[in-house]
Amino acid sequence: MSKERGNAVSDEKDNPWGLRTDSSRTSNPGFSRETTATEVANSFSNVVQDKTVVVVGVSPQSLGESITMAFASQSPRLLVLASRTMSKIKAVATKVKEQHPNVELQLVEVDLSSFASIREAATQINGIVDKIDILVNNAGVVDTTPRTTKDGLELQFGTNHIGIFFLTNLLMPKILKAAQKSQSKGSTRVVNMTSAGHLISPIRFSDYNFKKRPEDIPEDERPPSRPGMSFDPPPGKTYVPFVAYGQSKTANILMALSISHKLASEGVRSIATHPGSIWTDMSRNLDEEHLEMIKKTGDFWKNLDQGGATSLVAALDPKLAEDKDIIYLADCQVSVPAPHAKDPNAAERLWQLSEEIVGQKFDLGHTSNL
Incomplete structure (x- = not known):
């Protein structure tokens, strides 16, 4: 979003989704929709x-690549790159090594649509690292065809939320270890990539697999x-692709809310980020009708480096450690999600549902304020 330095709150007319941003709550009020992940990483190099x-x-050619390259440019201790296809991870790793040969990398395959994977x-990553200072959950799918995960869940909810939820909690001991070692409380971060698409749908607790009509x-x-x-399905149908996607993106925000409130006293912060309007490889499964719908949602289309910027702010800005109620960023600034995506009761209900689905309890302790 185009705005002058020091303008604390953006106008809704600047954003077709009606999202407002508040630049008074971050370290860099001049960061905007034009800011790149490379610029953010350089700003927070230390x-x-x-x-x-x-x-x-x-x-390659994804937000994950741009986020990785931005981190790599500032000499992290270790970068662990995880994704579904090893050949694609290796392609990004090769690019990192060409530009930043001294960065230590570890590569791990993970299919977020499979509990076994x-x-x-998680076993591999936990064996590689002694702690995790920053976890960026950037992976996700968008699809117009009704599909299920290997464990029988609606694909977008099962991958974009349940898969992320399961992996994050299996890595949580190493995240908590980083927080215990950190000199700066709140600098340990879990960043969830969400979308303004969360506005489309709350969580369908009674029908997250889309077996019922809306009525x-x-x-x-x-x-x-x-x-x-x-967003009603056609007669005789129950599945609406963008509603399913919207539900999964709402879940990403509610998960961030849960983690921040449950682990605030432990020094862990979680923030969900809307990257903005950007074409990535995620659109490969969309048909022409849905591609046309997507084209109408943005008035400013970001490149990949710009698209990764907000997640870098969420991961690195020290000022964000001060307020656990900051759970959502857009265009590199604090924003406010839809009411259904910031409801603490819905967050706790989703946490419990997610535990039931994966068949494992993740008791983060008595620190829950939800």
């Missing part, structure tokens, strides 16, 4: 150095009504 960083979702990847689920689980827009 924060990156000696950090162990795990980036999930790394492939997540368990194996058969509680009203507060249905997409909010918008003038000229309908």
Whole structure:
């Protein structure tokens, strides 16, 4: 978003989704939609150095690549790159080594649509690192065809949230270890990539796999009504791709809310980030109809380096450690998500549902304030 330095709150007309940003709550009020991940990393160079960083979702020509390259430019202690396809991780690793030959890298395969793969990847990562200072959950899918994960979940919810939830909690002991060792409380970060698409849908607690018609689920689980827009499925159908995607992106924010509140006293902060309007390889599964819908959602299209910037702010800005209630950033500044994505009751309910789905309890202790 175009704005002058020091303008604390952006106008809603600057953003087609109606999101407002507040630049008074970050260290750099001049950062905006034009800012790049490279610029953010350079600004917080001293924060990156000696950090162990795990980036999930790394492939060529992706936000994961731009985020990785930005971290690599500032000499982290270790970069762990995790993604579904090893050949794609290696392509990014080769680019890192060409530009930053002294950066230590570790590569791990993980399929977030498979509990077995997540368990194996977590075991590998936990064996590689002694601590995790920054975890960036960038991986995700968007699809217009009804599909399920290997464990029978609707693909977008199962991958974008449940997979991320499971992996993060399996890595949590190493995240907590980093927080215990840190001299700066709140500098240990879990960053979840979300989207303004979260505005489309709350969590469908009674029907997260999309087996029911909208009229058969509680009203507060249905997409909010918008003038000229309908998210109802066609007659006889139950699946709406963008509602499924929106549900998963709401889940990313609610998960960040849960972690920040549960672990605030331990020095762990979690923030969800909206990267802005950007074309990435994620759009490969969209048909022409849905591609046209996406094209209408943005008035400013970012390049990959700009798209990674907000996640770098969430991972590195020391000022964000001061307030656990900051859970969502857009255009490199603090923003406010939809009401259904900042509801603490929904956050705790989703946490419990996610534990039930993966079949494992993650008791983060008595620190929960939810």
